[in-house]
Amino acid sequence: MQLFFHEHTNEDHFDLDAEESKHLIKVLRKTQGDRVHFTNGKGSLLHCVITEANPKKAKLRIEEREFTPEDDYYIHLAISPTKNSDRMEWMVEKLTEIGVHEITFMESEFSERSHLKLDRLEKKIISACKQSLKTRIPKLNPVRPMTELVQDKNFDTYQRFIAYVDKENDRHLFDKTKVDNAYLVLIGPEGDFSKQELQLAFDNHFLPCSLGKSRLRSETAAVAAIHTLQLKNNLKEL
The missing domain is CATH 3.40.1280.10 (SPOUT methyltransferase, trefoil knot domain)
Known part of the structure; x- marks a missing residue:
C-alpha cells in the first residue's frame, strides 16, 4: 500500500496542489478511477478514488474512512x-x-x-x-x-x-x-x-x-x- 498525505479532509471531496498532483498523476501515473490511500496525519486512513486526473489539480473523493486510536502511552x-x-x-x-x-x-x-x-x-x-x-x-x-x-x-x-x-x-x-x-x-x-x-x-x-x-x-x-x-x-x- 502507498500512503499519501493531505491535511484538510473534512469534506468527502478534496483537491491536491500542483506539486502533489504532478507526483500522483505524472510520476506515479495514476489515472481517473484509480484508488489510493491518504491520511490527514490525525489518525485517519482514507480510501479514495481519483475523480479527475489533472496533473495540476487532481481531484479525489473519499469512499471510506478508518480511524486509528491513539496509543495508550x-x-x-x-x-x-x-x-x-x-x-x-x-x-x-x-x-x-x-x-x-x-x-x-x-x-x-x-x-x-x-x-x-x-x-x-x-x-x-x-x-x-x-x-x-x-x-x-x-x-x-x-x-x-x-x-x-x-x-x-x-x-x-x-x-x-x-x-x-x-x-x-x-x-x-x-x-x-x-x-x-x-x-x-x-x-x-x-x-x-x-x-x-x-x-x-x-x-x-x-x-x-x-x-x-x-x-x-x-x-x-x-x-x-x-x-x-x-x-x-x-x-x-x-
Missing part, C-alpha cells in the same frame, strides 16, 4: 540539536518511523545550534509517516531553553528521564519505565549536560537513566531511547 523526546543539520533530519525521520509522539528541540549550556529549519524537518516527518504507513504525525516543537522545559508543570504527570554519560548512571531506561505512561526523555548535546543542568533536572524529579554501555552520538541516543520505550510498551502484548 505517549513518548516526548527533548533533545539539543547538533551542529550538523543533516543528522537532525535523519533523526526525526527515524524517530517517526519507530514511533515518537512529540519532539522538542532544547537549548542547553553546551548546545551547538539554536536555529533549525522546522518546515524542512516537518516535511521529513511527513515523508517518514507515508513511508512507514503511519496515520499520526508527531508534533514538532521549536527550540526551548532546557531550564524552562524541566520546570514546566505540564509534565508533572509524566515519567521524566535524563540520559547522560556517567559510569555510576548504569540503570537502563528499559528497567526504569512503566508501561502505558506518558514519558519525557532529555538528550543532551555532544558535550553533554552541565553539572548545574543535571542538578536542576534532579531537583525537578527527573530520573537519571542509561541507554547502554556505549557512548552514543546525540541523535543515536535519541533513536535508542524511543526504540526502548516502544519495545517496553509493545512487549506487554506478547
